[in-house]
Amino acid sequence: MLRAVLQGKVRPDVAKLLPNSSWRSVFRQVEDLNTAAVFSRLSYLPNPRPWQILMDAAHVHEPIPRRLREVTFWPNWTLEKTLEIGTRRQPDVLLRFEGRDIIVEAKPGDGDGQRPEQWAEQYIAYRSWQREAGGNREVWVFAVGGLGEPPRVPQRQNEARAHVQAKGHDPRGFTVLGCSWLALLRRLQEELADCQPEGPVGRILSDIIEALGLHGVRIRVWLDELPELMSHKGLGELPEAVSAVFARVAAPPKPYRDVEHWIDTAIAEPLDERALSALARRSP
Amino acid sequence: MRSASQVAEALVEVRKAFRLVYLYQQRALDLIQEISEQFDTQFYVWAPRNSGRPSGLTTPPWSRNIWDLLPMYDVSFLFLADSAASNAAVNSWMLEVRVQADSTFAPEGTDPDPRTFSPARDTRSTLAMFVYQCVEHPGRNWYYNIWTPITNRQDPPQAGNVLVAEGAKVIGVGCDLAEALDKAAVTAMVATLKQQMRSELGLMIA
Numbered sequence: 001m002l003r004a005v006l007q008g009k010v011r012p013d014v015a016k017l018l019p020n021s022s023w024r025s026v027f028r029q030v031e032d033l034n035t036a037a038v039f040s041r042l043s044y045l046p047n048p049r050p051w052q053i054l055m056d057a058a059h060v061h062e063p064i065p066r067r068l069r070e071v072t073f074w075p076n077w078t079l080e081k082t083l084e085i086g087t088r089r090q091p092d093v094l095l096r097f098e099g100r101d102i103i104v105e106a107k108p109g110d111g112d113g114q115r116p117e118q119w120a121e122q123y124i125a126y127r128s129w130q131r132e133a134g135g136n137r138e139v140w141v142f143a144v145g146g147l148g149e150p151p152r153v154p155q156r157q158n159e160a161r162a163h164v165q166a167k168g169h170d171p172r173g174f175t176v177l178g179c180s181w182l183a184l185l186r187r188l189q190e191e192l193a194d195c196q197p198e199g200p201v202g203r204i205l206s207d208i209i210e211a212l213g214l215h216g217v218r219i220r221v222w223l224d225e226l227p228e229l230m231s232h233k234g235l236g237e238l239p240e241a242v243s244a245v246f247a248r249v250a251a252p253p254k255p256y257r258d259v260e261h262w263i264d265t266a267i268a269e270p271l272d273e274r275a276l277s278a279l280a281r282r283s284p
Numbered sequence: 285m286r287s288a289s290q291v292a293e294a295l296v297e298v299r300k301a302f303r304l305v306y307l308y309q310q311r312a313l314d315l316i317q318e319i320s321e322q323f324d325t326q327f328y329v330w331a332p333r334n335s336g337r338p339s340g341l342t343t344p345p346w347s348r349n350i351w352d353l354l355p356m357y358d359v360s361f362l363f364l365a366d367s368a369a370s371n372a373a374v375n376s377w378m379l380e381v382r383v384q385a386d387s388t389f390a391p392e393g394t395d396p397d398p399r400t401f402s403p404a405r406d407t408r409s410t411l412a413m414f415v416y417q418c419v420e421h422p423g424r425n426w427y428y429n430i431w432t433p434i435t436n437r438q439d440p441p442q443a444g445n446v447l448v449a450e451g452a453k454v455i456g457v458g459c460d461l462a463e464a465l466d467k468a469a470v471t472a473m474v475a476t477l478k479q480q481m482r483s484e485l486g487l488m489i490a
Contacts, residue, residue: 223464
């Protein structure tokens with residue numbers, strides 16, 4: 001959100017807010033907020049995690065992990081003026097890794113929103129910007145979302161290369177990687193499973209996963225799990241220790257203060273495994 | 285008169301039932317979204333089939349039917365191929381996904397007592413998908429002028445048949461909800477309906 005605000009990406013949407021508007025709803029509707037939430041947090045992760053997460057999500061095997069040096073949201077580049085199209089191009093994020101830049105183009109959902117011509121123009125604009133700055137770094141385009149299901153990257157890369165060539169540029173070395181939001185989510189969840197969830201890395205990963213969830217990116221669940229869930233202890237009988245606590249609440253022993261504490265605890269906490277264990281420990 | 289401990293036992297079942305309903309609804313909504321995505325459609329409206337929608341902020345729920353608080357008991361979701369067009373154009377189409385947790389609902393009375401329903405083991409949970417294609421009278425609202433009168437007055441079309449009503453052709457497929465257990469099963473069912481869309485309605489859909 002901070003990045004989106006700093007870059008002036010939220011103003012028109014926020015202006016539409018009414019007194020009862022929900023920020024949750026606004027966040028869901030504004031794709032730039034999702035992009036900023038995901039990629040700014042990704043950049044907070046210690047190196048080389050950002051690189052590894054992106055490469056793994058795109059199923060690209062890169063033996064050399066690269067360190068992230070710089071992140072720019074919505075960089076504004078100029079296309080060469082000879083092209084008969086608008087001259088400004090603004091991809092979502094530029095991730096500057098050691099020895100390689102990555103232009104991120106994000107599209108909402110996992111439908112078909114990505115356009116190879118847009119990647120081609122962003123690549124040409126990046127090259128133009130690099131030439132002016134006297135640089136000649138390797139660059140890849142990384143498309144997130146909007147690639148269809150399953151993501152169709154190689155075919156679209158060929159289309160994008162044809163656009164680069166058609167606009168009078170050398171398409172050699174122009175590479176497009178990509179992944180669905182769901183693939184990125186899966187990779188983040190694997191990463192979370194491998195780290196301390198309460199540690200700084202775990203908190204950043206959880207935050208990204210929640211941001212994705214707010215935009216409807218989550219692992220879909222199916223009815224075939226229902227029979228197994230029915231035998232889950234949350235749906236089965238209460239453990240004996242907890243039943244005993246409730247029995248005491250029904251016929252409260254003294255001192256009452258303890259009973260009140262049990263009742264407050266029982267009401268305040270969901271009866272998940274942790275709460276049940278805590279209740280069991282408190283029973284005298 | 286029952287004792288407090290007996291009531292407490294009953295309330296254990298209520299808590300279990302709420303948790304199970306949560307898990308069921310989570311899966312039912314995912315199923316519906318999956319179908320919508322496979323048809324590349326956008327959400328339009330939703331409608332509980334045997335009740336109203338849950339009451340709003342300032343309406344006391346007890347002034348309405350109890351069933352209004354259980355909208356997912358039997359519910360339809362409507363999706364449009366062109367999300368901007370809530371008024372039908374000739375040859376445009378709309379998808380309905382209906383999920384019935386329980387096929388029994390006593391039509392008599394406004395708020396039927398579930399104790400009068402057939403035993404749960406004798407009833408069914410179902411999934412149905414329908415495609416409505418506008419064939420005449422363009423400009424009519426999909427929800428108010430096409431879907432609502434058709435579903436109020438007509439039985440759903442049988443598998444393989446085409447219902448013609450309210451200026452629209454309607455086709456559909458259905459199954460026991462238990463058969464729509466995973467993505468592969470849902471994809472196969474969607475493929476069947478897409479095939480019918482091509483053959484019966486002449487709609488070119490990928």
